[in-house]
Amino acid sequence: MSAKTKKKVLAQSLKKLGEGVYNQLFEGDFPWIRMPSRSIQNIHYDRTLRQYVLGDKNVRRSTRNIRHLRPFTQLIWTAYIAQMLGSQGKTSTLRDVYYMAQSDEVHFKDQMESDGTITDLETVLGFAREDFHIFPEERSSIFGDLTIEYTVPGYEGNRLSLTSHPDGLVIGPTLTSAEFIKCNADKVIVIEKGAMFTRFVEEKAHQKFRSLLIHTMGQPPRATRHLIRRLNHELGLPIYVFTDADPWGMHIAAVIISGSANAAHLRELTTPDAKWSGVWATDIEKYKLPSDPLTELDVKRLHELRRDPRYAGEPWQREVEAFLRFKRKSEQEAFSRYGLSYIVDKYLPAKLK
Numbered sequence: 001m002s003a004k005t006k007k008k009v010l011a012q013s014l015k016k017l018g019e020g021v022y023n024q025l026f027e028g029d030f031p032w033i034r035m036p037s038r039s040i041q042n043i044h045y046d047r048t049l050r051q052y053v054l055g056d057k058n059v060r061r062s063t064r065n066i067r068h069l070r071p072f073t074q075l076i077w078t079a080y081i082a083q084m085l086g087s088q089g090k091t092s093t094l095r096d097v098y099y100m101a102q103s104d105e106v107h108f109k110d111q112m113e114s115d116g117t118i119t120d121l122e123t124v125l126g127f128a129r130e131d132f133h134i135f136p137e138e139r140s141s142i143f144g145d146l147t148i149e150y151t152v153p154g155y156e157g158n159r160l161s162l163t164s165h166p167d168g169l170v171i172g173p174t175l176t177s178a179e180f181i182k183c184n185a186d187k188v189i190v191i192e193k194g195a196m197f198t199r200f201v202e203e204k205a206h207q208k209f210r211s212l213l214i215h216t217m218g219q220p221p222r223a224t225r226h227l228i229r230r231l232n233h234e235l236g237l238p239i240y241v242f243t244d245a246d247p248w249g250m251h252i253a254a255v256i257i258s259g260s261a262n263a264a265h266l267r268e269l270t271t272p273d274a275k276w277s278g279v280w281a282t283d284i285e286k287y288k289l290p291s292d293p294l295t296e297l298d299v300k301r302l303h304e305l306r307r308d309p310r311y312a313g314e315p316w317q318r319e320v321e322a323f324l325r326f327k328r329k330s331e332q333e334a335f336s337r338y339g340l341s342y343i344v345d346k347y348l349p350a351k352l353k
Contacts, residue, residue, distance in 0.1 A: 003151060003177055006131060007086065013125045014083045014132075021076060032062035033072065036123045036265060043264045045309040050272035051259035054123070074117045075124070077106045082121065082132035089153050091133040091173050094118065123265045130173065130223055140224045141168030143201050144185050144212030148178035166201060168215060176223045180235060185212045187352075188231050190274075192216055192243040192252055196332045196343070203344040209352065212237070219252055225269045228256060232271045239274035240352065245284055245291075246329035247301040250276070250311070250319065258310040277351045280315065281322035284330045287347070290337055291328040298329060 017033075024031040035058065036042070042057040061068045061075070081100060085092055092100070098114040101107065108114040118129050129135070146162045152174045159181060162169050169175060189211045191197045197215035200206070206213055212231065216224060231237045241256055243249030253276035263269055284291050294302075305311045306320050323329070335343040 006127075010125065010127050010131055011083070011086060013127070014079055014086070017079055017124065018076075018083075030062055030064035031072065032060055032064070033075070033124060034058050034060050035120065038119070038123060038265065040261070043261050045258075047309070049267075049270075050257075051267075051270045052261050052264040054265050071117065071120075074101075074106060074108065074113075075120055077101065077104065078117050078121050079125075082125075082134070085133040091135060094129075094134060094136050097134060119262075119265075126265075128222065128226075128266050128269075130176070130226070133173065135173055135223060136221050138217055138221045139170045139172055140217045140220055141197065141215045142171055142175070142212060142227070143168040143197075144206045145183065145210075146180065146185060146212055147182040148175065149181050150174055150178050152177065162212070163206070168197065168201070168213070171214075171221070171224050171227055173223065176227050180230075183212075183235055183237075184210065185237065186210045188212045188214060188228065188237050188239045189348075190214045190216060190220075190228060190239060190241045190256065191332075192218060192249060193332050196242070199340065200344060203341050205344050205348065208344065209348065216252065216256075220256060222263065222266075222269055225256055225271075228274070229268055229271045232273065239271050240277040241274055242278055242332065242351075243276070244329070244331045245279040245281055245289070245334075246294075246331075247298055247305060247320075247323065249279070250305060250316070251301075254305075254308075254310045254316075276315065278347075279330065279332055279334075281319045281326060281328075283347075284326060284328055285322075287335070287338075289330045289334040291326075291330040291334070294323065294327050294329055299324070299327075 021031045036054045037057040037059045042055040043052055044055055046053045061072050063069050063072050081097060094115050095111060098108060098111045101114060118134060122129055142162055144162050148160055150156060150158045191200060194215055197213060200213050205211060228239055232239050241253040243252045256271060257274045259270040302320055302323050335347055
């Protein structure tokens, strides 16, 4: 679906939602909404799509039930904000929406409740929050030989090379929605840590490996995951994910590849053919990397990953068992013991083979 068509369909969905509530009130009924359940029992892993999805169970939120009245009102107000942002061509953040609610005397007990209501709206409409112009504060970065063309109002037609800034370009709403004009890269290297992203840029990894470099800032924001998917699907670029050698780094890679339970109601956020290329538990031993003992929380997490369907097969199960056997973890920066350029000159070429 093109951006223009998506905007039109979203506007129609919001209008339909509002008209439904209006008609129920006009007819003297207690307004209600039926929405997909986001309970754990209604989330399952689809092996065909290779991601978590919602099941068929729905819930009914009705103002006839006094316990539903407050979340129903919050949901309708959030839909109003989404409609306002879309019609005015404005963007907002999750934090900003939380404070906007206070000004309109629509009270949330904290931002977590506000964020949850925005997720509820996603399930009702079938669109991601980014589609109705609400973004998180976090931003990751991209660098490499790709020319984009902006599509947002006021910047339409403006082109920019992603090599124009040595710190990388922020992956925000304008970049995420831009058109890809010219790309001389043949792969994407996704990097968990900022220090390593900077090192890769300094060592000209984008030229040595004809790659686009993406810094995820830890767990990547959804806009970044969507951009990674676009680069893979629209340009056919293979994706290689490099994280710390610990269970949390594994999880970062798995979320990029197979998605998360929290976003089971959404598509276009996963890249099932992306590869987790390290740093692996077996790399700790192979490269004799400086390491730290696993904590009790790390071990607990590894046992959870062992049972998670996203981690079935190789290299996931092999590396989970290696972590449990070695009882050690390490970081990307550990390769610096061999010199600042070692990770780009030695480790990366070996992995990309």
